[in-house]
Amino acid sequence: MKAGTVTASIAAAVMVTAGPGGCTADASVGQKAADSAETLVATLTQASDEAAKAGSAEVELSVTMPDTGGKPVQVNGTYSWGDGLAMEAEMPAEDLRMEDLVADGTITYRLVQGVCYYGIDPAPSGPFAGRTRLKVEASAVLGEQGAAGMNAGDNDPTAGLKSLKWAGNVTEVGREDVNGKSSVHYRATVPADKLGGTKAMFGAVGGSGATELVSDLWVDDKGMPSRLxxxxxxxxxxxxxxxxxxxxxxxxPPAADTADITEAVKEGRSAQD
Structure with a gap:
């Protein structure tokens, strides 16, 4: 298990919670001029507000960053943010270099109060003997400032949508089907200086030097985001x-079930830098 792959997995779980939104889309997709940038921003803001009220969401996400070597890391699961940020998900053990720690090829992942727990098969001996979770504090990868941004009070999987109130160059791309839902596709950019603590978190995992966040958001006919x-x-x-x-x-998870590898991850991360 290498520090870089642990970095990627933690980032995959927390980027949605604290992060702004955006993706560079195919230039071949035809755009139509916005009737009113203010009207479109209001539409996106409304979608953000309605999603945040839900308190939880089932999501499928992937993250690509320098530590992943260009390979997307997949995280599928449920986020809850009503009583504090939490997530329960599954990830391919291969993505984490943890294949030797589980028999079925899947790592169960839990994020609670800024701490990440990775489910493993209990080992009969060695440093993880009898333990079923590896514990890593998010600050080991994101740094103190990045972890603080993740733990801010208004962070949840829809928090990235909130940055769209600062969006410029908003366009409506067109209507598309997303997971069986007819959705309107919007595109916008947000200056980096409007992102607050989230900018630090992105910088901690390879996003330093960026000047803007590029966002693509799909909103379904019920006014809820279907893709970001x-x-x-x-x-x-x-x-x-x-x-x-x-x-x-x-x-x-119970403390008796966990093995804390936070310091090892910090040391591995320092060796990479």
């Missing part, structure tokens, strides 16, 4: 919102 693609420098996040309001209790 994000690009900030060399970091790209693609999110599909499958459903909202699917709240579940995501608890901190």
């Amino acid at each position: 693609n994000q690009t900030f420098g060399t970091v790209t996040v693609d999110i599909d919102f499958l459903s909202f309001g699917v709240a579940e209790d995501i608890a901190i």
